[in-house]
Amino acid sequence: QVQLVESGGGLVQAGGSLRVSCAASSRTFSRYAMGWFRRAPGKEREFVAAIDWSGATTNYAGSVKGRFTISRDNAKNTVYLQMNSLKPEDTAVYYCAANRLRPMATSADEYDYWGQGTQVTVSS
Numbered sequence: 001q002v003q004l005v006e007s008g009g010g011l012v013q014a015g016g017s018l019r020v021s022c023a024a025s026s027r028t029f030s031r032y033a034m035g036w037f038r039r040a041p042g043k044e045r046e047f048v049a050a051i052d053w054s055g056a057t058t059n060y061a062g063s064v065k066g067r068f069t070i071s072r073d074n075a076k077n078t079v080y081l082q083m084n085s086l087k088p089e090d091t092a093v094y095y096c097a098a099n100r101l102r103p104m105a106t107s108a109d110e111y112d113y114w115g116q117g118t119q120v121t122v123s124s
Helices: none
Strands: 004-007 010-013 018-024 033-039 046-051 058-060 068-073 078-083 092-099 118-123
Touching (some): 018 033, 078 092
Antiparallel strands (some): 018 078, 092 118
C-alpha cells in the first residue's frame, strides 16, 4: 500500500510559477513510477507528466512540455511538479499517482495509488 499526499497548490497569476509536491508513505517509494494528472472543471482527468523509478526518464503531455518539470527525491519519498509560465487553462485539481510496472504510463488506469489532489488556480 502507498499513501500519497499532495501539497503546494494555490492561486497564481498567469505567467507565474508554482511547485506542487507529493509525499509517499511507502518505504519502497523508489520502486514506484510516478505520474501527475489533472482534472479541470467540467473536463476529464488528463495526463500531465510521468517519471521512472530512478528519475532518469520523464514524459510530458504536449500541453505542458517545456513549461512543467517532474522530478523526484527518493530519499525524501517525494515527487515534485514544477510549473512555470502558467496559463489560465492550467487551472485544475492536480493528482499524483503511483504504479509498479509501467514507468511512462499516460493512462490513469495503469496507476494503482492516488492522492487526494491539490487545487491549482491560475488567474488571467
